[in-house]
Amino acid sequence: MSLLSLEGVEVVREGRTILSLPRLEVREKEVLAVVGPTGAGKSTLLRVLHFLDRPEAGVLEWRGERVPWPAPLAIRRRISMTFQDPLLLSGTTYDNVFYGLHLRGHNGHDARERVMAALRLFHVEHLADQRARTLSGGEAQRTALARAVVLSPELLLLDEPFAALDAPIRKHLLEELKQAVRARGISCVYVTHEQSEAFSIADRIAVLRRGRLLQAGTPEEVLLRPLSRAVARFMQTGNILPGVVSSRTEALSEVRVGPCLLFSRTALAEGTPVDACIRREEILVEAPGEASPAPGLNRFRGTVEAVVDLGSTMQVRIDAGFAGLPAPGPHHAPRRARPLAEAWRRGPRDVLGGLRPPHSPRRKRNR
Amino acid sequence: MTGLLSSLSELLPMPGELAGILLLSLFVSGVAILVSMLVGVPAGIFLGLHRFPGRGFLVTLVNTGMGLPPVVVGLFVFLLLARSGPLGGLDLLYTPWAMVLAQVVIATPLVVGITLAAIQGLDARLHLQILSLGASTGQLYWKLVKEARLSLVAALAAGFGSIISEVGAVMMVGGNIKGQTRVMTTAIVLQTRQGEFANAIVLGTILLALALGINWLFTWVQQRQKA
Structure with a gap:
């Protein structure tokens, strides 16, 4: 009440x-x-x-x-x-x-x-x-x-x-x-x-x-599920990637971000411009030689651009063919960039949680 | 010094008259400062807390009033209370009440101005905090008086000091009538005009001692609260 x-x-x-x-x-x-x-x-x-x-x-x-x-x-x-x-x-x-x-x-x-x-x-x-x-x-x-x-x-x-x-x-x-x-x-x-x-x-x-x-x-x-880019930024989403819904199935929307395809459960019409919001803590970084967990979607190969040592964790900036994504490094990560380089992927959740159409009527209503 | 003592001894045979002058001075200025505080403190708090059209003009008026020439005040109060004036029917001219009125006009801007400065010197959010604890408007004003009491004692001292030592206005509206409207300052003027300088000096010394004593009392109250 x-x-x-x-x-x-x-x-x-x-x-x-x-x-x-x-x-x-x-x-x-x-x-x-x-x-x-x-x-x-x-x-x-x-x-x-x-x-x-x-x-x-x-x-x-x-x-x-x-x-x-x-x-x-x-x-x-x-x-x-x-x-x-x-x-x-x-x-x-x-x-x-x-x-x-x-x-x-x-x-x-x-x-x-x-x-x-x-x-x-x-x-x-x-x-x-x-x-x-x-x-x-x-x-x-x-x-x-x-x-x-x-x-x-x-x-x-x-x-x-x-x-x-x-x-x-x-x-x-x-x-x-x-x-x-x-x-x-x-x-x-x-x-x-x-x-x-x-x-x-x-x-x-x-x-x-x-x-x-x-x-x-x-x-x-x-x-x-931030309803606007400003909310996403304030919530320190970390990665707000502009893209377009390129196709959709019953369960998933496929979003083109640069040369890559991301998959989301958010149901949106084909051709809708969106911002894909990926929180830093949802990104898993893996070196090419490491044992791979179960296969899934939203995996990308990239190159480590920078590593920032934050004390208890490390932040890694990776170029995966579109915008660089800061990601938390694993606790046991060596303090040099090279061993971490060359590969990264999202997981273990395979599908993006945050995906919003930047110009949707819903967003306008909530402003 | 010998002149002073002989002058005092000359005055001593008529202590009743001296006491009368002294008491009337205290009565007129005491009532005037009381009225000025009752009017000026809420007005100063109101001006300090609220923003409204014309506030700037009012503050300018208050600031001007703080330096108002007493003779001009005396003139206006005289015209107000004169038989042909708007308040002539009250028949107050040449009475202690006319002197009180003149002194209220002199002291009130001082009290308003110092209160306004005191309220503006407090944290601007303090009154919101007091309201947020559930204070009514009256309770808010009373609490602000308590919070700004050190400055308000200064307002009291400044206001009282300005009117107990004032002569122009009380002379014009009181007339310096023996036994009726003669106060310390007008008595000093009279003694000086008559060439009785020793008497004037004695009266002046007593007035100074009175002002000193009262201000010492205000300062003691102020510093005690500060501690």
């Missing part, structure tokens, strides 16, 4: 449209990750969802009922939000977490218990009496999360809450947040430009670019 939905929302600032959403909904008890590059309109979207920014056009519905502007305080109080910076108020850590409850008139023993429980949840209970503005970045961010979660909101809006933190702390906090949200059944909109964060927390992902919704779907849909 839809908790909060937007319809025909347009936000214009200084003559420039910064958000234009025909439709987007946040479902009950789901985590919707909103991803996109800087300037995509992600933060504006959150402010609109929290009724802090008034859109120039459009309708917002809370549980199916249209919300007037200004939004009633009762509805705003069912939502809480954290910003990219913790934005802690003066006073102690405890004061900060208590403030939202105080605004709602909860001042008794029960409120104190709730504050302490929230502080414990994010492991900052020992900092309760410390002045909030003296906390470290990680502590401040935990306090900001506790301050938002203590209100038991029906919808939690998080604007890149861990952007300023180091990777290990970020990963740890993300896990804590995920558990807290799931355990309480809170709906959540999580804005990030980190693809990995989105995938680790989201039930659905919405991709925004220049204020427009490019695609919304399950992580698998967005990852494996």
